[in-house]
Amino acid sequence: MTWTWFHRLASPPYVYALAARLTPWFAWPAALLIAAGLWGGLVLAPPDYQQGDGFRIIYVHAPSAWMSLMVYTTMAVAAAVGLIWRIKVAHAIAASCAPIGASFTFAALVTGALWGEPMWGTYWEWDPRLTSELILLFLYLGYMGLRAGIEDTQRADRASALLAVVGVVNVPIIHYSVTWWNSLHQAPSVMRLDKPAIAPAMLLPLLSMLLGFTLYFVALLLIRLRGEVLARERSASWIREAVSA
Amino acid sequence: MLDERLEVENLHLWRGERHVLRGVRFALGRAGCLEVTGPNGSGKTSLLRTLCGLIYPEEGTVLWKGENVRRDLPAFHAALAYLGHEPPLKADLSARENLRYWIGIRRRVAPSALDAALERVGASGWCDRLVRTLSAGQRRRVALAGLALLVVPLWILDEPTTNLDAEGQQLVGSLIAEQLARGGLVIAAVHQGLPAAVRDVRRLELPP
């Protein structure tokens, strides 16, 4: 059957071993790409004509913001798969995502605020992107709170998965409403970031950072996934194998 | 149409770190009665709730008329009456109102049938009092009246005789006997065994 790969991917022992084997294949390229991105972003890229060297925050802010959204989407997709087909490994992936996503949402907020002070003259501006990011943080916290509140892992998996799916349906609605709201109250004195055509010397480090962070996320996910898979497994024989290894 | 028949294959259930059901299997055909026994915490209630489809087992299947109940849960539930160990009654409604809503949600009930069922369980005198003023045994009787109204093929009962006096226990016995006489199936978790009126009972003992 062509579906055997799917079933194998849903089998905990296989996933546990595979995750352990794959981790370095993501971790090292991630480290290289991030190092290259840092070098390119901090040293090689020229200062922005408007923001001077302050724009260099983009090389950490954009990847963090990207992570916050990508991780949430990954979490919701994994949760939906787990909910529909009752696949434990999918629930394990979703559970692994939340702390990673929440921490990077936090980083995106802090770096956004640090970027805001020199650009807007204030650390916190009720800018639609920052506001949406803040709401996203609350969505992550709610997800983690719900998980923590339910003792039984299986029930926690299913309840939090449903919440993630409801959340991901709502994220675009929330973002749209926040943008709409912001367009009503926009103060004209505030300087806004316009989108200039970005020079390749500026763009390449950014792309390198984005890809590096994505690979780093996969590596992180694989490590966490092993723990979550182990926690969900009942069969003694392979737990023994996994623990002794 | 296939015969009413409940088959349980190799049921495994975990609650947290406890392996509660370890390979439970049985089959029950028309007019079959199964009593589930076992010490406290042996998983009697968990087993019944799994049979109902409320709990999803780790492994194993429950077949109704030869088909996995998960395939069409509403159809299975329409053929099933479940009585948990607490009577599903609202304290702020009278016994009669409770029955009207509880049973009415499943099927149309004529007021005369309602009266008959209440009389049957000896509730005629107090069926218009709020349930919060009734004793535990009286509440159990109201639940039994509901059961009498649910003429469905499969009854799953969790400790149906709790809090009942001798006469009430007999009532449970005759209700079950009637259900069996019309070809229905009964699965009951019990502590002291089913009342004597029920004969030909098979027993499933859950290990501690």
Added chain:
Amino acid sequence: MRQFFDMGGYAAFVWPAYLVTLAVVVLNIVWARRALDRSRAAARRRLDARGEQP
């Protein structure tokens, strides 16, 4: 070099931003490892507890 660390006068914003992100990146690695170790310890405990049963 001095010029590099000065970041054209934006040092007070650029470096904290990088520092926070770096901290999150490193902490995530530490947390993930620790979570894995915890699950392994829990699994080991579960195996021991189940030792008596067949």
Added chain:
Amino acid sequence: MSMPGAPAAATLASAATADDGAGATSVAGAIEAARLALLRDLKLAFRKRGQLVQPLAFFALVTMLFPLAVSPELSRLREMAPGVIWVAALLASLLALEFLFRDDAYDGTLEQYALSGQSLTWLMFAKTAAHWLLTGLPLALMAPLAALSLGAPLASLAGIVGSVAVGSIALSLIGSIGAALTLGMKRSGALLSLLTLPLSLPVLIYGARATQLAISGGPLLAPLELLGALAVLGVTLAPLAAAAAVRISLE
């Protein structure tokens, strides 16, 4: 052995055909079941009127706090009125959410709903509708009083009632998912707000805007339409999610 009046004479086969009248799994059966579930909740609520008044009293209290905390100047209050009314309404409806499923879960009613063979989605819809009738609608009817006390003109009241009424439909629906997910937890209040409030933000934004336009006499159709869209989306999706959540919580 059968006693007089007992339905023992009925065979299972004939009982099955008798059941067809209510249509165990038909749409008509589902609607009848939903109607009964709605009536049951309404009747229960009127038996316990004390609980009914609580969210309303809370709403009135919160709106009263603002003049005391900020300033009794009507011009300033009028500017804040939309925000005050909507935040108070949001919190009041949240307060009532905790009771939405609690009793039903405790006394086994929810279990019987899940095992009734009827669509749990329809039953959840009925419960949410009851919840709106008992909290959202009264809040909408009370909002004009709050608005008047905050200096809103008489002409704005119809718009305020409309926006709170439509918005609270969406709030009840969103809340039903959160309430179903936190079912059976011991201290669920804080978590329930953490789950529900972020999802309620669009309602707050459009609702407050509609109220603001109503007070300033502007055209409030646009935000009202958006509120309506949220309510429609909620009506179609939220009961499904709430039913799934209830099944998970019963496991």
